Amino acid sequence: MTFVMAILWMTSLLLLLTNRRSPAVRWLSLVAFCGGIGALASVMESWIVAYESSAAALETKVLLLRRLQRGCSWISYYGLPYSYLLFAAGYHTEAIPRRVAKILPYAALIPPIIMLGVPIADHLPVPYGPLACWAIPYSVLGTLIIITKRATHPAERRAHLIVTAAVLPAVLFAVAMNYILPVLGVYRMWRYNVWSIPVGFGIFVVSLFKYGFLGVQLMIERRRLDSSMRAITSGTAMMNHAIKNDIAKIKLFAEHMGRSTAGAGNREDAAVIVRAAEHIEAMIRSVHERTQELVLSPEVVNVEELVRRQTEAVTVAAEAAGVHIIYQEEHAGIEVFADVAQTEEAIHNVLRNALEAMPRGGQLTIIVSGGKRGAMVAIRDTGSGIERHNLLKVTEPFFTTKSGKEMNFGLGLAYSSQLMNRQGGELRIASEWGSGTEVTFSFPSLKRSIKRRQAAAAGKSAEKARGCEEGVRQ
Known part of the structure; x- marks a missing residue:
């Protein structure tokens, strides 16, 4: 025994x-x-x-x-x-x-x-x-x-x-x-x-x-992901600082060459250099924005309005790709406590991923539901899906199955997952190869989110007070 x-x-x-x-x-x-x-x-x-x-x-x-x-x-x-x-x-x-x-x-x-x-x-x-x-x-x-x-x-x-x-x-x-x-x-x-x-x-x-x-494995994965994101944040900050100054110099001298060189061929060469520098700047900016430590500005927001805006933003692209959008609201007046701008960015990123997964057309289903226990936004596509051995890696920083795409660094789902975790919610991904993918944003109830925010603020105040006391003693 x-x-x-x-x-x-x-x-x-x-x-x-x-x-x-x-x-x-x-x-x-x-x-x-x-x-x-x-x-x-x-x-x-x-x-x-x-x-x-x-x-x-x-x-x-x-x-x-x-x-x-x-x-x-x-x-x-x-x-x-x-x-x-x-x-x-x-x-x-x-x-x-x-x-x-x-x-x-x-x-x-x-x-x-x-x-x-x-x-x-x-x-x-x-x-x-x-x-x-x-x-x-x-x-x-x-x-x-x-x-x-x-x-x-x-x-x-x-x-x-x-x-x-x-x-x-x-x-x-x-x-x-x-x-x-x-x-x-x-x-x-x-x-x-x-x-x-x-x-x-x-x-x-x-x-x-x-x-x-x-949820035990989920907690372990969250801690590992948070550690990875902190390391990436530090690394990309240094990289951004080291490279952007040299890129600015390249652009400056390339533009000067374009204005001062008499030959048309040389001016075209200088323009190519400028465009290449601008492209590198855009890539660095994209990586830097996605790997910054998340600073949240949460507020009470209507989930249906938030999702509806992002659905409308991809409607034209969906029509061009031959994708039929089905939008369902199972409950009305669902409110959550979230950072509006960053949550919209995360949802838009998932919608864009869903459209990219259906280049020959398909069906995009968006379901908004919720109640007293919280809210859920489910985004389901009929694309090729994700292979099982990749499913557990899709929220890891810099992991991507779209290696041939320009300006794709595998940071979108990592960013979305980190955002939902910081807001007390969860990003769930289910997929079957050949049948499509479903990404679910799960938000905690409004009451629970506000209590969590107040508890975090109280903890910070207590920590600050202890720091002041120690400073006085010293």
């Missing part, structure tokens, strides 16, 4: 370190922690037996170890169904009304608290009969909430399947061994949890690095 304890606590710690802001991740981390505490209780049993058999055993120490073991058993037996139910509620948020979800952590805690006052037989770790009356319904209800979640996005369906495969078998097997069989008089079956838990852990580890698990 030591191995089971280690992998459960490793899972719990990894989940918290990488995505502790997600309620579902926090509750799942507690599920793993409670399971690990149960494994610790079984390990302590072997310690106590070994200590009791020694000549130096003291009754008071044995009694203390027994109490600690019983405490671990209570945390495991009472905490597992409780945290599992709340994980299900946090994972499938649409299954429970918001008001119920707010009071659920407190209401669901009542049976475990009551259990602390229920008498326990000396030879049992917990009162299995009363425990089964609420622990089994909690587990069944949590499972129903999880399996009834319906994901429409292909990536979300895969993520849901991974979570179901990693969590449900291990938890349900533990429920059968720890709660159901003891009621039927079959005890100490928890020993067989060593079969199911490593399987779930294996699925968790493999999916974590290959596909992602509850």
Whole structure:
């Protein structure tokens, strides 16, 4: 059981370190922690037996170890169904009304608290009969909430399947061994949890690095991308400073040559030099603009108006390419907190990419939807799509599948992804080779965005105040 304890606590710690802001991740981390505490209780049993058999055993120490073991058993037996139910509620948020979800952590805690006052037989770790009356319904209800979640996005369906495969078998097997069989008089079956838990852990580890698990891989990728963008920002700033002065000199002297040279051929040569210098300047400016540290000026904005403006901006180009645009607004009056200019630039960039993916015509579908939980802008094309091995790289700086295009540096989607992350949202990309690509801008709710902005401002103020205090002390 030591191995089971280690992998459960490793899972719990990894989940918290990488995505502790997600309620579902926090509750799942507690599920793993409670399971690990149960494994610790079984390990302590072997310690106590070994200590009791020694000549130096003291009754008071044995009694203390027994109490600690019983405490671990209570945390495991009472905490597992409780945290599992709340994980299900946090994972499938649409299954429970918001008001119920707010009071659920407190209401669901009542049976475990009551259990602390229920008498326990000396030879049992917990009162299995009363425990089964609420622990089994909690587990069944949590499972129903999880399996009834319906994901429409292909990536979300895969993520849901991974979570179901990693969590449900291990938890349900533990429920059968720890709660159901003891009621039927079959005890100490928890020993067989060593079969199911490593399987779930294996699925968790493999999916974590290959596909992602509850957004954990996404957090790792975001941190790596932020680091890359900071390095690129610094590098391009130096490059821009070093090159632009020399380019200005080339232009100046080329223009002077064009004015002072009598021969028509020499003037044409000078004009070529000027155009080449202007082209290099434009490339440097484009790279420099896309790799600057994002400074946001967010405000409350109507999503439909924002998307509609960018749709109108590409209408002429779409007609020229033979692309039919389908624009849908599933909800009206959706407002988000975002930087208008930069968000428009990001959406325009994705629309332009979609048109470039359909040079022989096709269909461009734009869907704006949302509600109290936030807003989504989905842009779907019927182009050639993105190959699977490239799909995870498209938001990396300087990665592009359009290497033959002029002025294309592979910074558009990296910029868009970084922008959405900074605004508390997400850029999701799904594609199938030969079927097209769908890019989704997911914005947080207006209320959540404003709270996030206020919290960030409060943090900066506190940091500034601490800096002032340190300066005064020095």
